[in-house]
Amino acid sequence: MLLAIDCGNTNTVFSIWDGTRFLCTLRTSTHHARTADAYFTWYSTLVKHYGIEADITDVIISSTVPRVVFNLRVFADRFFRCRPIVVGKPECLLPHDPRVDEGTQVGPDRLVNTAGAFDRHGGDLIVVDFGTATTFDVVASDGAYVGGVIAPGVNLSLEALHMAAAALPHVDISVPQQVVGTNTVACIQSGIFWGYVGLVREICTRIKAERDRPMTIVATGGLAPLFQQSADLFDVMEDDLTMHGLTVIHKFNKDNA
Numbered sequence: 001m002l003l004a005i006d007c008g009n010t011n012t013v014f015s016i017w018d019g020t021r022f023l024c025t026l027r028t029s030t031h032h033a034r035t036a037d038a039y040f041t042w043y044s045t046l047v048k049h050y051g052i053e054a055d056i057t058d059v060i061i062s063s064t065v066p067r068v069v070f071n072l073r074v075f076a077d078r079f080f081r082c083r084p085i086v087v088g089k090p091e092c093l094l095p096h097d098p099r100v101d102e103g104t105q106v107g108p109d110r111l112v113n114t115a116g117a118f119d120r121h122g123g124d125l126i127v128v129d130f131g132t133a134t135t136f137d138v139v140a141s142d143g144a145y146v147g148g149v150i151a152p153g154v155n156l157s158l159e160a161l162h163m164a165a166a167a168l169p170h171v172d173i174s175v176p177q178q179v180v181g182t183n184t185v186a187c188i189q190s191g192i193f194w195g196y197v198g199l200v201r202e203i204c205t206r207i208k209a210e211r212d213r214p215m216t217i218v219a220t221g222g223l224a225p226l227f228q229q230s231a232d233l234f235d236v237m238e239d240d241l242t243m244h245g246l247t248v249i250h251k252f253n254k255d256n257a
């Protein structure tokens with residue numbers, strides 16, 4: 001069985017893949033100081049809680065935080081006796097090499113999203129990932145990542161307003177009832193929610209115009225469901241897209257070893 005690990009700047013997600021389906025998905029916050037033993041304590045407690053018989057033989061890791069990879073490697077080696085595949089490292093093969101400026105390190109999560117989305121939908125895609133950052137990954141017709149857009153994430157923007165303006169409280173994102181807010185919280189929620197609706201719409205429109213072709217918009221990430229429910233922004237929403245991409249890259253490496 002495969003243990004797929006997706007470390008974002010905010011959350012770290014573990015999923016167990018039995019070759020056909022994900023048996024469980026476990027989530028914790030990302031901390032570079034978490035040790036291999038701490039990962040195992042957390043992991044084994046939850047796996048036992050869910051009554052899952054997991055016989056892990058393989059581990060694949062995608063991490064946007066380089067510092068967590070060391071402890072995750074130790075975790076894989078110590079508890080599963082395996083050498084993990086780490087996306088973005090030279091020894092990890094990709095189904096399609098990215099076409100970007102020389103020397104550019106594309107975020108591994110974006111390479112994984114690209115592989116997952118191409119496997120499900122074919123090419124000419126825009127993958128929108130609402131993570132710590134809001135990223136747009138452009139997938140060409142042949143499946144290669146050819147660039148994209150990075151914007152500040154929704155929660156990051158909310159936090160920035162609170163940090164920089166003495167009179168603005170911390171506000172959780174939600175779908176506003178109306179555009180014109182009649183109190184401070186409603187004003188902020190409106191600015192962020194409708195601001196991001198506009199940001200996503202404008203960027204996707206411009207990407208399609210620049211590439212001069214129809215493209216399918218695939219959304220993923222923690223906050224995608226919020227935007228999906230009240231604005232007509234995406235063609236599909238897939239909360240397991242990154243995990244699916246990890247299984248695709250893992251299989252590709254096994255088949256081409």
Ligand SMILES: Nc1ncnc2c1ncn2[C@@H]1O[C@H](COP(=O)(O)OP(=O)(O)O)[C@@H](O)[C@H]1O
Binds near residue numbers: 011012131155221223
């Ligand atoms: N259901 C939710 N409601 C509100 N915020 C959420 C929800 N799910 C995730 N988030 C927040 O969305 C942001 C992105 O989460 P995530 O996609 O896990 O980010 P990353 O992959 O960068 O770690 C984080 O700030 C997280 O706390």
Ligand SMILES: CC(C)(COP(=O)(O)O)[C@@H](O)C(=O)NCCC(=O)O
Binds near residue numbers: 130
């Ligand atoms: C843009 C990101 C910070 C997004 O990370 P996330 O929101 O998933 O934590 C990450 O993909 C990254 O560090 N990228 C490196 C630069 C690039 O992709 O061009």
Ligand SMILES: [K+]
Binds near residue numbers: 008129131132221
């Ligand atoms: K992400």
